[in-house]
Amino acid sequence: MLVLSGIVIIVAGFLLRFNPLLVVLVSAVATGLAAGIGPLDLLAAFGKAFNDSRYVTVIYMVLPVIGLLERHGLQERARTLIAGLKGFTVGRLLLGYLAFRQITAALGLVSVAGHAQTVRPLVAPMAEAAAQQQSGEEDRDEEAAAMAAATDNIGLFFGEDIFIAIGSILLMKGVLEGYGISIEPLHLSVWAIPTAIAAFLIHGLRLWLFDRRKSRR
Amino acid sequence: MIGLNLVYPFAGLIFLAFAASALRDRSNPKRFGNAGFYALIALSLVAGDHLGDLGNGVLVLGLVAIAGLGLMGRGAAASTSPEQRSEEAGRRRNRLFVPALIIPVTALAGTLAFKQMPTAIDPKQATLVALSLGVVLALGTALLWFRPRPMTAFDEGRRLMDGVGWAAVLPQMLASLGAVFALAGVGEVVGGLVGAMIPQGSLIGAVLAYTLGMALFTIVMGNAFAAFPVMVAAVGIPLLIRGAGGDPAIVAAIGMLAGFCGTLMTPMAANFNLVPAALLDLKDRNGVIRAQIPTALPLLAVNIALLYWLAFR
Numbered sequence: 001m002l003v004l005s006g007i008v009i010i011v012a013g014f015l016l017r018f019n020p021l022l023v024v025l026v027s028a029v030a031t032g033l034a035a036g037i038g039p040l041d042l043l044a045a046f047g048k049a050f051n052d053s054r055y056v057t058v059i060y061m062v063l064p065v066i067g068l069l070e071r072h073g074l075q076e077r078a079r080t081l082i083a084g085l086k087g088f089t090v091g092r093l094l095l096g097y098l099a100f101r102q103i104t105a106a107l108g109l110v111s112v113a114g115h116a117q118t119v120r121p122l123v124a125p126m127a128e129a130a131a132q133q134q135s136g137e138e139d140r141d142e143e144a145a146a147m148a149a150a151t152d153n154i155g156l157f158f159g160e161d162i163f164i165a166i167g168s169i170l171l172m173k174g175v176l177e178g179y180g181i182s183i184e185p186l187h188l189s190v191w192a193i194p195t196a197i198a199a200f201l202i203h204g205l206r207l208w209l210f211d212r213r214k215s216r217r
Numbered sequence: 218m219i220g221l222n223l224v225y226p227f228a229g230l231i232f233l234a235f236a237a238s239a240l241r242d243r244s245n246p247k248r249f250g251n252a253g254f255y256a257l258i259a260l261s262l263v264a265g266d267h268l269g270d271l272g273n274g275v276l277v278l279g280l281v282a283i284a285g286l287g288l289m290g291r292g293a294a295a296s297t298s299p300e301q302r303s304e305e306a307g308r309r310r311n312r313l314f315v316p317a318l319i320i321p322v323t324a325l326a327g328t329l330a331f332k333q334m335p336t337a338i339d340p341k342q343a344t345l346v347a348l349s350l351g352v353v354l355a356l357g358t359a360l361l362w363f364r365p366r367p368m369t370a371f372d373e374g375r376r377l378m379d380g381v382g383w384a385a386v387l388p389q390m391l392a393s394l395g396a397v398f399a400l401a402g403v404g405e406v407v408g409g410l411v412g413a414m415i416p417q418g419s420l421i422g423a424v425l426a427y428t429l430g431m432a433l434f435t436i437v438m439g440n441a442f443a444a445f446p447v448m449v450a451a452v453g454i455p456l457l458i459r460g461a462g463g464d465p466a467i468v469a470a471i472g473m474l475a476g477f478c479g480t481l482m483t484p485m486a487a488n489f490n491l492v493p494a495a496l497l498d499l500k501d502r503n504g505v506i507r508a509q510i511p512t513a514l515p516l517l518a519v520n521i522a523l524l525y526w527l528a529f530r
Contacts, residue, residue, distance in 0.1 A: 003401045006394070007437055014484055021383055022285035024390040025277075028397045035401030040271065042397065047274030049396030051265040055221070056388040056488055057258065058228040058345060060378060062320060065355045067373025069317055071297050072363055073306030077313045080306060109328060111344045112321045115493040120377075121317050124497050142499050143508070149493035150481075150508035157477040158516075161470065168442065172469040175446050179454050181465045191470035194527070198519040203512045 006031030059116050066121045074121055079129035090130040090144050091211025094151045095204055097123055101155025102196060106162035114156075115149060124148040134214040147210060151203065158199035161192035220339030224349050229262030234371040235378050241368070242292040242375070250288030251379060254280060258386065277393070284383035291379045316355040316362070323351030381495045387487035395443045404443070407434060408451025415456065421525065423456040428521045431472050432479035439485025441476025448472060457528070467528040475520040481513035482506060 006027040013023030032042035066074075082088055104112050113119075124145040131144035160166045164185040172188050236255035242248050257279050265273060283289060297305075306313065327347025331338040338346055356370065378385070398404065411430045415422045427448055434444035453472060457463040480486045484503065494505045501507065 001406060003398075003403050003406055006398065006401075006403065007407075010394075010437065010485070019285045019287070019383070020387055020484075020487070021281045021390055024387070024394050025281050025285075028394050031394075031397055031401045031403065037397075037400060043274035043278075044270035045274075045397060045400055046393045047268075047272065047277055048270040049393035050277050050389050051261065051268070051270075051273045053389045053392035054225060054262060054265060055345065056392070057262070057385060058224060059348075060374075060381070060385060061228040061231045061349065061352050063377045064231060064234070064370040064374030065316060065320065065352060065359055067375075067377050068356075068359050068363065068365065068370040069313060070377075071302070071365075071369070071373050072313065073302040073304075073309060074313050074317060076299075076303045076306035077310065081311065104325075109325055109344075111328075111348050112325045115489075115496055117320050117324075119493065120496050122314075142497075142501070142504060145497045146494070146499055146501070146504035146508040149497060149505045150512070152493075153481060153489050153505070153509065154512055157480065158474070161474060161477075168445075168473050171442055171445060172473060175449055176465055176469055179449075179458075181458070183466050183469070187466040188470045191467045191527075192474060194523050195471065195474045195516070195520055198523075199512070199516055202515050202519070206512055 002034035003031055005034055059114065062116045066116065069121060075125040078122055078125040082126045082129040083133060088130060089134060089211050090127050090147075090214055091207045093123070093126055093130055094147060094207050094210075097148070098151050098155045098200065098203060098207070101152060102159035102200060105156050105159030106196070108160075108163040108166065110156060110160050110166070113152065115152060119148055119152050123152070131214045134211070141214075144214075147207070151207070154199055154203050158192075158196045162189050162196055164189045218339050219337060219346055220342040221345065224342065224345045225262045225265070227349050227353075229259045229264075231371070231374070232256075232259035232262060234368075235259075235375040238368060238371045238375040239379070242372075245290050245292030245379070247288055247290030248292065250283050251290065251382075254283045254289055254383065255375075255378070257283075277390070280383075280386055281390075289379075289382050291382075292376075296373060296376060316359040319355040319358060320348070320351040323354055324348045327351065377496070380498060381492055384487060384491050384495050387491065391439045391485055391487060395438055395440060398438070398443070404447035405450070408447045411448070412451040412455070415452070420461050420529065423452055423461065424521060424525050427452040427457060427468075427472060428475040428517070428524060431476040432482075432517055435476040435479030435486075436483040437485065439480070439483055439487065441473055441480055444476050444479070445469075445473055448476075461529055463528040464530075467524065471520050471524040471528070475517055475524075478513045478517040478520065481509040 009027040009030055101113055127144040127148040128141045131141040169185050169188050176183055232255050236252045239248050239251040261276055324347045327350055328344045331343035332340050411426050415426045430448045431444050435441045453468050457468050458465050484491055490506050494502050
């Protein structure tokens with residue numbers, strides 16, 4: 001039971017708003033000590049896992065291009081483009097992006113879009129511009145930007161599991177094999193489809209409501 | 218064979234340029250902290266495989282020390298003014314989208330093409346190699362077109378990087394914490410607790426414990442992959458598959474998706490929820506999570522219903 005102290009530390013640390021990197025480290029130390037892992041072994045295990053998960057940090061290599069383009073007016077151009085299109089609303093934009101993200105993810109193309117590659121330079125400024133135009137507000141519409149990021153995540157999560165070679169499918173197959181249950185990846189991915197449709201309907205409905213709320217103001 | 222052996226050093230060099238840029242940013246009172254942080258990430262990306270496990274652990278301690286002691290800051294946004302940007306946007310028009318679109322288009326085409334060249338390019342890393350190539354092509358195009366001074370692109374990139382700050386390595390930190398949890402057997406303890414909570418012989422109770430357990434444990438861990446083996450061992454295999462004769466494919470697939478609903482609701486899934494909020498300069502650090510919860514909760518209910526109706530026929 002003592003090994004659960006790490007979970008308590010994580011939850012408390014986040015709620016009390018300590019620096020999350022510090023919270024994670026303290027949680028790892030507490031968990032390791034509770035499980036009787038020596039300090040050096042613990043540091044080595046942590047360092048190895050850190051080194052093995054570097055692929056999540058690679059994405060920041062897109063930032064120089066994005067920053068350079070922004071310096072020369074990319075976001076402003078994205079806004080102007082949206083303003084010039086009649087009948088283009090924040091809801092329709094994000095619904096289209098949701099469909100694009102779900103379909104490409106279902107084909108295994110998960111890195112084609114993302115927060116750094118597409119949301120920050122293109123989708124978020126377009127969504128903000130459309131929402132501002134609908135509501136007539138002058139200030140930046142952070143709600144629309146947050147919705148753009150949310151739509152990216154939802155499209156990715158509930159599309160990628162339809163692809164048979166994605167990490168989560170391989171993990172499921174591996175875990176079940178450990179219990180002597182052998183399953184084709186295709187059988188797992190087929191059962192991701194009902195939830196994918198539900199995700200599109202639920203989030204689509206929310207985008208439609210969001211759109212109406214912006215227009216009514 | 219081209220794979221992570223090229224992608225990591227390339228990303229590392231970009232972080233090294235961020236470090237150099239941070240060092241020159243006199244508007245940031247904590248510029249040495251930022252520069253040190255980016256330099257450590259660069260070291261990890263370029264030489265992580267040669268540092269040894271303990272060396273990498275010490276590197277992590279350095280990152281945590283810089284972030285935890287509050288040694289990182291943000292400089293003035295020393296870039297072009299909104300007026301200059303609008304003027305240039307009007308002049309350059311839609312051509313501005315070309316370099317931005319080169320990245321996703323190259324990632325798409327490259328992923329498909331590289332999978333056909335398993336001898337030249339590691340097929341498992343086709344996407345990351347293609348993404349890196351897209352960055353090279355897009356950066357090259359933009360440099361030829363704008364002809365900025367050598368450090369300008371990296372100054373602009375570093376400006377965005379400062380917005381993300383220490384959150385940049387939070388996803389890696391959480392993944393490492395997951396490894397420590399696995400080593401310490403946290404999953405087995407949680408699984409045992411969940412299993413003991415289910416009333417004997419109640420199918421709906423087992424379905425609820427499994428799906429809600431997936432979502433809750435994912436919220437704590439920030440990653441459905443960590444929750445899955447635990448909940449499958451505690452509830453999925455003994456109660457749903459062996460006990461109630463559920464279809465293993467459905468139990469596994471929908472359980473994982475219930476976990477994904479949890480991912481939408483937790484700051485622990487930093488790369489999906491906190492990093493974008495920083496990247497988009499949102500005042501509310503949890504703005505993205507707030508935008509996701511009203512989709513995640515009904516979708517979790519749908520997953521519970523789907524599992525209950527589909528898996529036990």
